[in-house]
Amino acid sequence: MTTKLILTHDVTHLGTAGEVVTVKDGYARNYLLPRRLATPWTKGAQRQIDQMTEARRRRAIVSLEQAQEARDWLNENVVTVIASAGANGRLFGGVTTADLAAAVKEAGGPALDRRKIEVxxxxxxxGRHSASVRLHPDVVAPLEVDVVAAAR
Structure with a gap:
């Protein structure tokens, strides 16, 4: 059996937020719905799709040129993130995509949507870590991160 869903977030290899997709029942029930990556499709959901599309359009990097400029900045710079760590260098918690987006902006880089960062x-x-950022459907940029322990 299959289920018709509206994606509320971008899902790799499935679609982008606002798309209506048809997936197998188990995938919907066990993965997409519990993680709130999708909602069940209904006739009245078209308004929700339109609102998500408009919000995504406002957030997105508009042109390919802007995406390439952002990629060039990310290629040339290493972003430093300060986090709480133990004596052996293991972090208390982890570095989130929101932390990475804030660190890029603080370093003078482009404003990134945390949902477009993949770690x-x-x-x-x-230490030194790598991530990638989907700036545009045609542009994916590497993001080099240097994680430093916070002074106690």
Whole structure:
């Protein structure tokens, strides 16, 4: 059986926020709905789709040129994030995508949407780490992060 859903967030290899997708029942029930990545499709949901599309349009980097400028800045700079860590360099918690977006903006870089930053594996220790940022459908930029322990 299949279920018709509206994506509320971008899902890799499935679609972007606001799209109506048809997926298998188990995928919807066990993954998309509990994580609030999608909502069930209804006839009255078209208004919600329109609102999400408008909000995404306002947040998005408008042109390919802007995305390429942002990619150039990210290629040239290493972003430093200060986090609480133990004596062995292991972080208390982890570095989130919101932390990364704030650190880029603080360093004078472009404003990034935290939902467009992908960190695999999660950053849980001090040192140099890599992430990627989907700036535009055609532009993906690497993001180099240097995690430093906060002074006690």
């Amino acid at each position: 695999v594996p999660p950053i849980k220790s001090t």
